[in-house]
Amino acid sequence: MIRPDAPLLLEIHELHARVEDQPILKGVNLSVRAGEIHALMGRNGSGKSTLSKVLAGHPAYSVTSGSVRYRGDNLLELEPEQRARIGVFLGFQYPVEIPGVSNLEFLRVATNARRLERGDPELDTFAFEDLVRERLKLVQMDPAFLERSVNEGFSGGEKKRNEILQMALLEPLVAILDETDSGLDIDALRIVAEGVGQLAGPDNATLLITHYQRLLDLITPDFVHVMAAGRILRTGGKELALELERTGYDWVDQELARQPVEVA
């Protein structure tokens, strides 16, 4: 839902970032307002996942220039956990398995960290179980998953549903979902998309990183951005994703060839 007067949640300006000695992001500009759903598309290696990790504060990526403001404040100076607590959520492309750490305990600690930041009281074990069982319905997960170690032995679809469950518990203001649709069968994709759709509201925003139109058939984006060579090359409405589906990315090469080469 596009509302020009909605609060600006995320403002990325001329963002450059590298991993080790390799520049990946080369001047990303993007503004996200409350209520909006953005889709970020592009070939493998175009910088989509790097952008998501930089926003979440992954220590392997260093920002070399540019800025990211979250609700007007400098996001880049915050530790990853602080970013999460104030409402930035990254749904992982490959959720990490953590043997020995109970999913239920992990979810409770994470939820309480977010609640404390918002000034809400911590939930004890019993109150949290009530909450999590209610949110489980959103992603149609079996409560037995709560008793297992975090993501350990989960199928690809179960891991992605667990990501959306975390999103449902943390109630972020900006949710960045990195290829949440990858590795999902049709039913799992529908469940995940419905979950994301139900969580999207007028006060929050969603950035969907995806390769495929099939997710966007279920979640209609307000904006579609195409990334290439570490920048957003083109921005359009939902029809841009349909165009990509028809034409592929060959036009990207032509457009990049017309542009001056940036020296890193």
Added chain:
Amino acid sequence: MPAVALPDTAAWLADLAGEPLPGRRREDWRFTDLAPLQAVAAQLWSGPDPFAQLSLPEGVSRIDPAVAKLLLDQGLQSTGGSGSWPVRLNQGASPTCLALRVSGAAAPLQLALDAAAGPGLLAVQVLLVLEPDASLELLIQHRSCAVNATSLVTVAQLGPGATLNLGVLAPGAPGASLLSHLAISQAPGSALQLTTAVGGWALSRLEPRICQLDGAAHTRLRALQLVTGQELADTHSHVQFDGPAGQLDQLHKVVADGAGRSVFNGAVRVPRQAQQTNAAQLSRSLLLSDRARVDTKPELEIVADDVKCAHGATVSRLQQNELFYLQSRGIAADQASTLLLRGYCDEVLRELPAAAASAHPLQLLLRERP
């Protein structure tokens, strides 16, 4: 606390064992400094009989001391542990002996061996004879709160079809030492689960020796040892297959912090008669400090040609991707590290006999405040 070597203790220990303390020139003691043991007062522990108050569940009965002596010797010989220095020390130290026979499905049993604040050497022997198809779940808890030493020799004989779930939970104390030798022989069709969790001792040495007498038995070993400060924890395990179709599933985990030192030597012997043995051994070590040291060595001797024997060893720090995942959910770095560490340890601790839960093994071993 730096260990101060007292010459008279070394001589006294050598006299009890009938041979000098093993030195660094012996391969199986190469990394194990016995200085903490020599800091113990040269006297036998003089507290009350640790088994005086023990009430035995149905299906468990005491064995006549004269018979017990024979069975202990027999058990040590069948597993090849008779010549071990900790065994000889134990035998020379007039150990208190608890000898039990188990028939049928016995109720769980717990033994508490608390050297407490008493000085000197507490020596104990435990003999378990499981009759065919008998089953027992036994938790042995060691404790200490002073500069003293505990020497335990456990001998178990599992009859055909018998099941033993044996747990050793041993949170130590600064300056305290623990020497534990476990000699377990298994008849075909028997199942052994041995779970050991040791941490906080100035010196600990565990010697599990398991022999599948005619193969066709199942052995599951789970171990966790933690070191920090100047502590040293040493496990020398030895599994012998003397018949075909035996199974071993062994996981040995280490947490090494401070300037602690961890030693693991995992011997597996598969002679020619042990065809179709299926054995897997994995050693995983978590190194939390630049000054900590881990020495880990698989020692597989395989002569039979139709077997599956897998082994692996990893030494690593906390996984950065796991830390980031937790941080990205609002969990602070130090809390995330603690969660990961607890999860790492819990993989072993959750396999202790159920009775261990009430002792809060994670808190004990990680020295967390309740």
